[in-house]
Amino acid sequence: AGATLQPQYNGSYPASTGTDAASFAKTKFDFVVVGGGTAGLVFAYRLSENPKVSVGVIEAGQYRPDDPLIGTPTAGNLLGNADIGTLLGNPTYDWMFQSVPQTALNGLVIDYPRGKVVGGSSAINSMIWQRASDVDYDNWNTVFQNGPGWSAQGLEPYFKRVESWTEPELLFPGQQRDPALANEHGTNGPISVSYDTFLTDIEVPSVAAANSIGIPTNSNPDGGNETFIALTARSVDPKTGLRSYAGNAYYQTAIGRPNLKLLSQAVVSKINFSKSGKSGIVATGVNYIVGGKTYTVNVEKEVILAAGSLKTPQILELSGVGNKTILSNLGIDVVLDFPQIGENLQDHPVTLLDFKVKDDVLTLDRLNYNQTYSFEQQVLYNTSASGAMSYTEAVVGPLPLQKTVDSSTFDAMFSNLTATLATQQQTPIQKVQYAALESMVKSGAVGWFELTVVPSGGVASTAANGSNYLTSVAIELHPFGRGYVHINSTDPTVQPVIDPKFLEIPWDAEVLVHGSQWVRKWMQSEPIAGLLEGEITPSLNVQSDEEWDAYVRTAVRTTNHPLGTTAMASRALGGVVDPNLKVYGLANVRVVDAGIIPMTIGVAIQSTIYAMAEKAADLVKSTYGI
Numbered sequence: 070a071g072a073t074l075q076p077q078y079n080g081s082y083p084a085s086t087g088t089d090a091a092s093f094a095k096t097k098f099d100f101v102v103v104g105g106g107t108a109g110l111v112f113a114y115r116l117s118e119n120p121k122v123s124v125g126v127i128e129a130g131q132y133r134p135d136d137p138l139i140g141t142p143t144a145g146n147l148l149g150n151a152d153i154g155t156l157l158g159n160p161t162y163d164w165m166f167q168s169v170p171q172t173a174l175n176g177l178v179i180d181y182p183r184g185k186v187v188g189g190s191s192a193i194n195s196m197i198w199q200r201a202s203d204v205d206y207d208n209w210n211t212v213f214q215n216g217p218g219w220s221a222q223g224l225e226p227y228f229k230r231v232e233s234w235t236e237p238e239l240l241f242p243g244q245q246r247d248p249a250l251a252n253e254h255g256t257n258g259p260i261s262v263s264y265d266t267f268l269t270d271i272e273v274p275s276v277a278a279a280n281s282i283g284i285p286t287n288s289n290p291d292g293g294n295e296t297f298i299a300l301t302a303r304s305v306d307p308k309t310g311l312r313s314y315a316g317n318a319y320y321q322t323a324i325g326r327p328n329l330k331l332l333s334q335a336v337v338s339k340i341n342f343s344k345s346g347k348s349g350i351v352a353t354g355v356n357y358i359v360g361g362k363t364y365t366v367n368v369e370k371e372v373i374l375a376a377g378s379l380k381t382p383q384i385l386e387l388s389g390v391g392n393k394t395i396l397s398n399l400g401i402d403v404v405l406d407f408p409q410i411g412e413n414l415q416d417h418p419v420t421l422l423d424f425k426v427k428d429d430v431l432t433l434d435r436l437n438y439n440q441t442y443s444f445e446q447q448v449l450y451n452t453s454a455s456g457a458m459s460y461t462e463a464v465v466g467p468l469p470l471q472k473t474v475d476s477s478t479f480d481a482m483f484s485n486l487t488a489t490l491a492t493q494q495q496t497p498i499q500k501v502q503y504a505a506l507e508s509m510v511k512s513g514a515v516g517w518f519e520l521t522v523v524p525s526g527g528v529a530s531t532a533a534n535g536s537n538y539l540t541s542v543a544i545e546l547h548p549f550g551r552g553y554v555h556i557n558s559t560d561p562t563v564q565p566v567i568d569p570k571f572l573e574i575p576w577d578a579e580v581l582v583h584g585s586q587w588v589r590k591w592m593q594s595e596p597i598a599g600l601l602e603g604e605i606t607p608s609l610n611v612q613s614d615e616e617w618d619a620y621v622r623t624a625v626r627t628t629n630h631p632l633g634t635t636a637m638a639s640r641a642l643g644g645v646v647d648p649n650l651k652v653y654g655l656a657n658v659r660v661v662d663a664g665i666i667p668m669t670i671g672v673a674i675q676s677t678i679y680a681m682a683e684k685a686a687d688l689v690k691s692t693y694g695i
């Protein structure tokens with residue numbers, strides 16, 4: 070039994086997208102973009118708007134237009150446990166990286182899904198579309214010294230440029246129809262941004278329960294203040310019900326341009342450099358592997374690295390740009406000693422709580438065990454792009470820490486934090502980050518931990534057939550932990566070593582402990598409490614702070630927002646790219662992906678990445694007057 074979606078797309082994919090490995094190598098490109106993912110495709114689309122500019126994109130994954138697993142919102146991601154296939158953990162779509170065993174999590178290994186398909190992670194993500202509070206972007210200007218172009222105000226036109234926004238039909242308890250919300254959004258951009266038109270039985274009572282314990286509804290979370298509970302936007306086209314992502318919204322609409330070529334199923338292994346000219350270290354082209362054979366494509370102007378925060382550092386290191394000790398140990402010739410590359414890895418750690426929901430309460434689990442319902446919903450989706458198959462997570466709530474812990478707990482946590490940080494050796498960038506974080510958390514005006522609720526089970530524990538569940542989630546938005554990603558092999562197909570160092574700073578564990586406790590309290594509040602049979606995971610056996618701490622350390626996962634590994638910051642702070650996204654010390658290499666974000670922001674990161682890539686395209690266009 071299960072939904073009737075076809076498990077795999079059976080159509081024939083173009084073997085390539087109008088090019089092949091050998092002819093791509095012979096083409097003259099002004100820009101070679103490494104990675105046809107979220108940011109890379111935005112950049113390629115914008116640069117190739119000018120027919121005189123030639124752009125070549127190299128992507129490791131396949132081109133899968135019209136794939137229902139990618140397109141159908143509920144299909145590949147939320148219902149990953151159903152018999153309709155899954156995007157995550159499926160090598161056709163996912164690099165399926167894993168972290169090293171986490172020291173503070175008793176050796177737990179964290180799964181790191183990353184999109185490996187045209188569209189990158191935007192093809193496999195959960196489609197939540199959020200904008201952070203102004204302070205998070207203003208920090209890029211002030212704290213990281215990138216200038217006013219990188220601030221909330223400087224980025225605003227780019228957020229709008231990305232979007233075709235449709236206002237919400239449904240409203241949550243406490244939500245007003247705020248005209249200011251429309252002013253925050255664009256109406257002519259490639260990505261369709263909309264809101265759920267279908268809810269299960271648990272979202273509205275969850276929001277009402279949060280309201281009843283002092284968390285108001287935010288009617289305009291995109292207006293510079295992300296905090297409190299809100300109906301979140303999502304990257305779904307309301308007319309077709311399909312995921313709107315870099316693959317279909319950007320690349321597919323530009324596929325006919327003769328000056329844009331995308332080579333799929335090709336893995337970039339290194340950038341080639343020349344040091345002989347007077348311009349310093351100049352990228353001359355890149356090497357890529359197709360079918361075991363290495364090809365070289367030359368570049369006229371620039372190499373744009375857009376392989377994502379976990380792969381761009383690997384490509385730089387394989388090319389001789391990185392920490393000289395790591396490179397020399399692997400026998401790689403050092404082109405540029407750059408120890409900050411791959412450092413400063415940050416992410417949003419998360420813990421989950423599963424609750425059993427009463428039998429007559431609708432959750433998405435019904436799609437899994439009730440064939441009549443799932444057939445009905447499939448027909449509804451196919452005919453009107455609506456219903457359960459069109460669902461994405463709707464409830465988000467970045468809460469200031471002070472809303473979830475009392476002032477004496479906050480003070481105790483804060484003094485422990487200060488004591489921990491005092492014992493640490495900090496890099497220049499950490500020093501300014503920690504000072505900014507301390508002042509942000511003390512202000513009580515920034516989201517520190519985010520709640521969300523998923524109307525299905527099997528997320529934290531295995532769902533029994535025929536039963537209904539909800540999973541509520543506590544996400545830490547501004548952790549102090551800093552990890553790294555580095556190579557330990559010269560083989561470009563071997564995944565780099567990923568160590569997010571989750572919860573090594575005790576404060577980060579305390580935030581998740583108190584966040585999880587708050588989530589339990591939320592679920593024990595009416596009206597959501599009346600719909601629940603009880604807590605399954607971790608169960609009411611877990612009560613004391615120590616028991617919660619032990620649970621959290623077995624249950625941490627990533628929210629899939631790794632960033633910061635090629636941080637945009639001044640050179641004095643140890644930044645890797647400058648405000649034009651150029652790698653310091655290299656004449657013509659830029660990074661345009663999540664790696665440039667210097668510090669975690671208080672929301673999911675995709676809309677920020679799209680906006681950043683739009684801005685990057687403008688910067689490059691103005692550099693060359695194109």
Ligand SMILES: Cc1cc2nc3c(=O)[nH]c(=O)nc-3n(C[C@H](O)[C@H](O)[C@H](O)COP(=O)(O)OP(=O)(O)OC[C@H]3O[C@@H](n4cnc5c(N)ncnc54)[C@H](O)[C@@H]3O)c2cc1C
Nearest residue numbers: 104106107108129189190194195196197337663673674675
């Ligand atoms: C499972 C999941 C759920 C998420 N949910 C959300 C959400 O709901 N909301 C939100 O805002 N964000 C979400 N995110 C985060 C967001 O989608 C990503 O942060 C964002 O898409 C990353 O964009 P990017 O351009 O940095 O990298 P990517 O989009 O990952 O692009 C990198 C591309 O480079 C390619 N590549 C890498 N190495 C090579 C190589 N050597 N040669 C050739 N090609 C290469 C990859 O295959 C990929 O296509 C989620 C992410 C994941 C993985």
